[in-house]
Amino acid sequence: MLQQHPHEPSQLTAQEFEEAVKAVESMTLEQMQRLGMFEMFGNTNPQARQQTVELVHWLDQQVTEELIQQYIELAKRGNYTAMMALSCSTSKLH
Structure with a gap:
């Protein structure tokens, strides 16, 4: 690999x-x-x-802080995939 x-x-x-x-x-x-x-x-x-x-x-x-920030910016612009990725990752933390 x-x-x-x-x-x-x-x-x-x-x-x-x-x-x-x-x-x-x-x-x-x-x-x-x-x-x-x-x-x-x-x-x-x-x-x-x-x-x-x-x-x-x-x-x-x-998964870096920079990558997370990119997802946050995409989510703010309405990117559904970024919203779901952030939602899934934060639900795993709780």
């Missing part, structure tokens, strides 16, 4: 971030499946489960 994904995430501008969110929002489940977005999560293979744990850990590390 580390060969496929660099250690340092690329820095997206606010516009690039919004465009990426819109692209994912407009995808159907079938399109996501064709891109392999779910191949690790339903797998019973122990190696795939370990890779899933590592991926979730890596993703958790990507």
Whole structure:
């Protein structure tokens, strides 16, 4: 996985971030499946489960104060996905 994904995430501008969110929002489940977005999560293979744990850990590390602020700004502008992400993350804290 580390060969496929660099250690340092690329820095997206606010516009690039919004465009990426819109692209994912407009995808159907079938399109996501064709891109392999779910191949690790339903797998019973122990190696795939370990890779899933590592991926979730890596993703958790990507949530920075700057990223949260970007979501807040998007939510203020009416972005439903950002609102839901913020809502889900704050409900997990309580």
